[in-house]
Amino acid sequence: MKRITIYLTVIAAIITINSCKKLDVPVESQYVKSNFPVTQADYIALLGTMYSNLSSNYAVPYWRMQELSTDEAIIPARDGNYDDGGQYRQLHYHTWTFDHPNVIGIWQWGFGGINNCNRLINLVKASGSSTALKTSGIAEITAMRDLYYFFMMDLYGNVPIINTFPVNDPPSTQSRANVFKFIETDLLNVIQQLPSKTNNAATNTLQYGRPTKEMAFALLEKMYLNAEVYTGTQRYNDAVAMADSVMKNQNYSLDAKYRDIFLPNNGPQIKETVFAIPYDQQIPGNQFTRFGFFYYLASYYGMNVGLSIAMSTTHEFYNRFNLPGDTRTNTWLVGPQYVPDGNGGFTSQPAYYPGTTTQIVITPDLILVPPKPMDVGNTIASQSEGIRSLKYYPDPTIIQATRLNGNDVPVFRLADVMLMKAEAILRGATATTVNGQLQTPLYLVNQVRTRAGAAPAASVDLPSLLDERARELSWEGWRRNDLIRFGQFEVDYPLANDPLSMNKDVSRRLYPIPSTEIKLNPKLTQNPGY
Structure with missing residues (x-):
């Protein structure tokens, strides 16, 4: 939703962030203690780089790592076109290496975002702003840093923990379990300082695309649902508790029309959006019409634009x-x-x-x-x-210069919260009552189905739940995460006339630490299998 949130990114003209080829890449700013912004509007502008960086890679290379490595999306070559050095087929066959362009680029993107958040925390702490603005500002930055860290933990597993700026000593690799604990503790420390969604349209517009309590709850739910993968210890009851924390806020509800969630004019009016990344038709935009239509x-x-014929399912x-x-x-x-x-x-x-x-x-x-x-x-x-x-519905006002759509891309939404809760209960958690309704897995799944116009299910088990997640959340960036949790990431789906087959080594459930980063920082330890 471009017009409403464009103010979040205008500060990119004031603060420039390099692509972060080092974990301690310097970031220049014109702000010092004597002229630091003091109003809420100033803070919104200052923090814009967190969001412009997030949107820069989320809907293209990050999405490709999560989806092209699964059955959900594929970019075949067409007489050599769209091969691009083999990077897409390497994702399809699970044959990527530590110098794959997405492996390198997303590491730099993620740690560039983390490093920028650390810089912003320092600036806010040193400012002369009111205590309330400092507290809310630091909470907002911290939650965004934790989102970046979640992406890095999910993709790469064992990564360094950096919570200072500048980075004086090269950081060592930390275990995935330690990174999980860092994110969890970080979020729990600031969650009460974050705002909640209200029934006030103007307030929700201001909060749109920024962390709220419910965004933090949803992120923790996602972590707890995957805790056995990330740490070796299941946390399904905790996942249910986080889902309930979202659903107890009755300002969230499933939108009447599934199509509305993904239209070019989607935005804060969508009732079920917990956290979305706003896009306009400028670079970076979202790729889905250009490449997937x-x-x-x-x-x-x-x-009246030249689109691709490349990507499909x-x-x-x-x-x-x-x-x-x-x-x-x-x-x-x-x-x-x-x-x-x-x-x-x-x-x-x-x-x-x-x-x-x-x-x-x-x-x-x-x-x-x-x-x-x-x-x-x-x-x-x-x-x-x-x-x-056709999920991110084509925008007829798409422009030739970029061929990119302005549809905002949801990261967390209520339907996912509900399906995650259903899965946690199926895996052993206790069903709970929210707003007077006992929410069993069947009840939750049928709420999602009914909104889509499908007949209610008579029963639900884990395999049918995975299929329901596929139908509801297709092309939203969660398929790799789901398949790993269900032990199906190595299931092959051979193409006709294909002499090759997927690499089924389970080490591919993690991406490698880029070779470029290990050369820069010998304290980093490569993931097994690479």
């Missing part, structure tokens, strides 16, 4: 969208295509390939054409292979 349909959606993943009446199925493009009706549906008028009377047909299977690796060819027919996404 279908080029030959662009004009039918009112766009696998038919194995799409096959889970099998519930009658489920509106989430309409977030995919497959089979004969029709002119959209402007309301998220379709007319009976066929959509044709440009300059022809041949109806566009998107076929689900990606059929490789050896010998080029993971390559489907580049004919009209092969370009039409692969199920395309």
